Amino acid sequence: MTDTDILVVGAGPAGAAAAIAAARSGLRVTLLERGPFPGSKNMYGGVIYGRVLDGIIPRWWEEAPIQRWVTRRATMVLTPTQALTVDFRADAWGEPPYNGATAFRPDFDNWLAGHAVAAGAQLICSTTAVGLLRDDTGAVCGVRTDRPDGDLSARVVIACDGVNSFLAKEAGLYPHTAAEHFTVGVKETIALPRAVIDERFGLRGDHGADYEIIGCTGDIPGGGFLYTNRDTVAVGLVLRLPELAAQSRRPEELLADLKAHPAVQPLIEGGELLEYSAHVIPESGFEMMPELTCDGMVVAGDAAAMCLAAGIWLEGVNFAIGSGIAAGRAAVEAMRLGDTSVVGLAGYRRRVESDFVLTDHRKLAGIPELIMSPRVQRSYPQLAANVVERIFTVTNPVPKPGFGRIVRDELKASGVRLGDLARDAWRGMKGFG
């Protein structure tokens, strides 16, 4: 007999959700985590979009350890001296069933893993999976760990070991590991009194704000973010690896520039740095996804590059949870069929294909690359900011130029070719439309 029926590696959102779904079937489920507690290794922006939890934890919002409910979403387009912000508020997002919430991952992941334990899963922390076990047919049948006598055998392994997924790589499922598919995120958690945050961001009660920022990373494709927690603000950058490595300024220096931008500095000034953190994102989404299944194993969450990084959207936790639930249910189904080969585990792919996880990724397949292109990163932000600046600049005694004239002038000055603009617009429509 194997040590466990279903072994989930990694107690991030994907792994915890997989363990909840699997353990509720009554099968033996083990959830393995290398950190001292779930969430201790995990960093993100961040905002969690919780609706995906409705199906496994009814009224999750009454107990989830959240910081603030996001009722204000702003997209900021920066140039070194200008800022153009689209700022949206919705009071409805401050009431059940809510939309997004800021939360600390060490709190949130720990809470979600607690539900796996409540469902009957065995949680083992401080233990790193260091390799796969295989039977004589080559099928995955467990993992080796760094504990003495640390082999753990299982009928199905669910690899939820995050962006670097050494398990998916060892299984030969992950061909796309070139640096261009990855960004690194760096973030400062900055302490400010709650009342100061409320005032600076125009918030009340437990409402929060979420800023996505483009045009703040110089020649490096990427973006920035600013999120409000209860009495801290998170400010950070994501930077594409090859271009970061090819220039001379370090991540914390680039972040210092964002913090000093005239549109950002007043929001965070005077705050004290509480924690500095970094983590890698699988940025290319659908383009870089590995095979999802092999005999005895399925891959979910960031380990399968399921994070959606589409400019205005940065959603990984909900995609991790969605794929984790699908993986857990498919593993149970395979066990019941008595077939844990790729054939028996095919229900996993069917599930993620039919719900938002792969539907959204497939539709938005070209968007991460578009967002990272030099035009979207630099030319369009500059163009948009210049057009708006001209529209609002009063030129008396010279009469106002028409919008058409301003756009023509600025387009010309920007060097953006109409053909490229049309092509980008078409690609954008295809993904977002």
Place this chain on the structure above:
Amino acid sequence: MTDYPSVSFEDRMERTEFRVAERAHITVDGDSCRGCTTKACVVACPANLFVPTSDGGILFNYEQCFECGTCYLVCNTEGAITWTYPDGGHGVVFRRT
């Protein structure tokens, strides 16, 4: 620019908790680095753990590592970086991330 209170890099890293393991989970082969012209790790490692030496090599210390993976992803020299996770329970412990 502005008068945003700046913290030294050392101070910045001290605000994050690291449970340092005895075993170095990442090792860098200085000899491989001597032929490397990009030194990509030096600018990209968010924890600033790769220090170039005067003879063209690299000095590396694993202790305050975020375990992010940036270094092995940007390094193009086969064999220069040996990268594993720290032994279970060790390494970085985030709190407000």
